[in-house]
Amino acid sequence: MTTAIQKHQARMQRVRDYIDEHLHDDLNLDLLCSVATYSKYHFHRQFTATFGLSVHRYILLARMKRASYRLAYRDTQSITDIAMDAGYDAPDAFARSFRQRFGQSPSAFRKSPDWEPWHSAFTPLDDARNKLMQTTFTTADVTIRDVPPTPVAMLEHRGHPATLGATIQRFIAWRRAFNLHPKTSPTFNVWRSERRPESPADYSVDLCVGVPPRFEVSGGEMKASQIPGGRCAVLRVVGNTDNLEHAALYLYRDWLPASGEEAGDFPLYCQRLSLFPEVPEHEAVAELFLPLK
Template sequence: MKTAFHNYRARMLRVLDHIDRHLDSDLDLETVSDIAAFSKFHFHRQFTATFGLSAHRYIQLARLKRASHRLAYTGDQSVTDIAMDAGYDAPDAFARAFRRRFGQSPSSFRKSPDWEPWLAALGPFDNARSKLMQKTFTFDDVTIREVPVTPVAIMEHRGDPTTIGATIQRFIAWRKAAGLHPKTNPTFNVWRSERRPASPADYSMDLCVGTDQPIETNGEEITVGEIPGGRCAVLRVVGNTDNLEPAALYLYRDWLPASGEEVRDFPIYCQRLAFFPEVPEHEAVAELFLPLK
């Protein structure tokens, strides 16, 4: 029974991996059922039973999620090009589907995203992925690294975490104007509060870009600081870097007590190394740093 379960799980993971890698390709039922090595009849029912939504809806949400990231965070693609990449033959068909899912037209979302309905609409998609893509960490996944002091420019996000997307938009726009590209200037998030504080208003996170150059604020509230050097426990996360809470919990709850180490007086933080949608979602990479004495 255990062997059969692992075989079934591997087949379904193979399907999700294929969808991530081929969002620009034809992902009809026959194609994805062949990847799973199921008949079309059984695959449709098995996928829905496993993930709580049909394969067709899953693929549509995956494409719309990527499209919405491109709309909100990049300005180098037209709405028409984004619509074509999302598998729609015409911008008006894409616009109807986008509005039906997120309550905004693509052009309206690009200018001023309403993040709360966006998060709600993608809830079934994120839940589906978490069923099979939840990473189990081990002691061997954690390394101890001596890191250098890193001067950073900081944009603070304070308040409801559901609005973090708006701060990310401003941060990306500001760093583009300042010429601080992710390929040349590292990107960090420093968590000043829990991911889900008792009051959403108490949520606190710093968006940081590594630079030792003079800062042009371009009208934004940018401060200068540093990420201190020293010993850190480092845990690399590949895929689902939207939610790093399981990795952080593993470091604090499991690794730290067993390691005999003690933490320094600086919050846990991450460096983002590969970003969705520049890479498929399962190839996004982040490293968590837990500062140690």
């Protein structure tokens, strides 16, 4: 029975990943059934039973999520191109659908996103993406590295997690102005609070970009800082890198006590190696660093 369930989950995950990777294509029923290797007479019900969303709604939300990221964080792409890439024949149809879900037109969202309804709209999609069993980490997944110190430019986010998107926008705009592209200048997040503190106002994370030595950080909110060097336990995560809590809990709750190591005097942080929407969500990669003494 366990083997049969695992095979079913693997087939469902295969079709989900195919959808995420081909959002710009015609994702018709016959094609998806062939990817899942399920009969078209049963595929709809099996997909809905597995993910809690119909395949049509999953595709719609996945395309809208990618489109909203591009609107908020990729201002060089036109709204018309974003609409076409989301599967709409005309920008007007995209604008109506977008406003219906988020309460803003695409142009208004690009200028000043209202993130609270955005988060609410994508809760069903996030739940669907987490429906299958989470990755089970083992000690073999953790390596200990001696990492060099890294000078960074840092933007502090202090406040409700729902407002993080606006901080990310300012961070991206600054690094773009100084030509610090993610492919050549590493991206880090340093967590100074729990993911869900008792008071959301206490949520605290630093957004960092690696800079060359003697780089002069200027630009209002941005500060010069450094990610210290030293020994770190490193755990690589592929897929749902928006939520690294499961990986962090493994490091603290399971790996650290069994390892005989002690945590160092610097917060948990991660390096973003590949980012959505540049890659499909299931191909996003982050490495989690737990500093050690």
